[in-house]
Amino acid sequence: MDVFHRNHVTVTGQPDGRVVVLSHGFGCDQNIWRLVVPALAARFKVVLFDHVGAGRSDMTAWREERYSSLNGYADDVVALLDELDLRDVVFVGHSVSAMIGVLAAADAPSRFGGLVLLTPSPCYLDDGDYRGGFSRADIDELLESLESNYLGWSATMAPVIMGNPDRPELGQELTNSFCRTDPRIARVFARATFLSDNRADLALVTAPTLVVECTQDAIAPREVGAYVHASVPGSALVTLDATGHCPQLSAPEATARAIAEFAAVA
Template identity: 60%
Template structure:
């Protein structure tokens, strides 16, 4: 099986640096459509679907390999080796931001920077760390998914998207959730929401942009502050937006922040 078919890898644009876009839980690469094309004049743009999501080859889904985010990070490194030109800037939404942390820590020479959109290294509160959820909250979320995945998707999609004045975006996220194989989605949810990569963050040496919404039920402001403190070369930008998907609900502000960061990083 080729890497291209496994991850439904798509490439366009050209330039001496590659931008690699990775979507979040329950989504696919179409979620980048309002941002990624604008970079094709200066960069090679690479989009893909995580195995088990979108139009990836679902026969490649191995529960053992993908029992941790490292399995997805290994896929990212294979995509980089096969498709990237020059240094790579990894753009990861939500859980994919931590996949990027693992990839950049493993192969720092391949990455010029990383951009984290709504990242969280750990969703569960512990001691002084505020992840946004108690363990009981996460267990209840996972139990609800197990009992009625489609019903869970219908309720959680609009809540995660936010922007209640644009219900079509919440409906789009719900539809994306519902297109996924429920068994794969439930397994990926456990891997995502029970993961703890706080100790891995400092292992990633690349410059980082942390892009966070002012009101995000999945990744509260304290998470952005935590990452900013522990990433040795990072910039934190807060977008005035309600929700967890600013690349869809606030694409202009997201693009401005990303372009400003890229200008700084590439001028070094």
């Protein structure tokens, strides 16, 4: 299948510039990057896409058996890079897409010149000494609420995920984005996201890697950022003076600067 159609691929920026691929997280689409794209497009070739089931992707391509794990999404990323014959790309994965990028880079290391893991979490569940931020009861309650009343869950959770209660328009934007997602698809993606454990995959990363965290993030607290940084060999860590899980909306200038500075030298 043509990935331009399947994943609604859009390309902007410098035709001969280094390629920066922007990959959105759960409940979002490529529109979430709009505030950082102009700064990146001034220096790089920027590729955006929607995961199958999100945004303007081909909804007929969605299959529960394929997308019930993050590997299905990672396979799509590799297929996209293959079809566009992109190499030495800097892949920017937001939230769950950070781990999708880790999996894709392990499958096709020659395509990746660098990874930016933006507010990543390899495992949301607390496990022994590892603090993912959620107990199993927390996750079960979250998934049960999502499955029983997706629109109500979206209206409650989106402002928590976004943070910045003094800027309610940001939470409203994320709520609207969640509510545009088919609830059936959202339920499957949520399970793949919140029940995944990719901690062992971090040690397999060979590409230069930048971990970007926020000073306050209810979904991926700083303990998680420190864990990812310690687990990815040779990675760098940047802590943005920002709150919430979506700094490309709440702190776009700082987010674009961190990505651009890394992409220029990775």
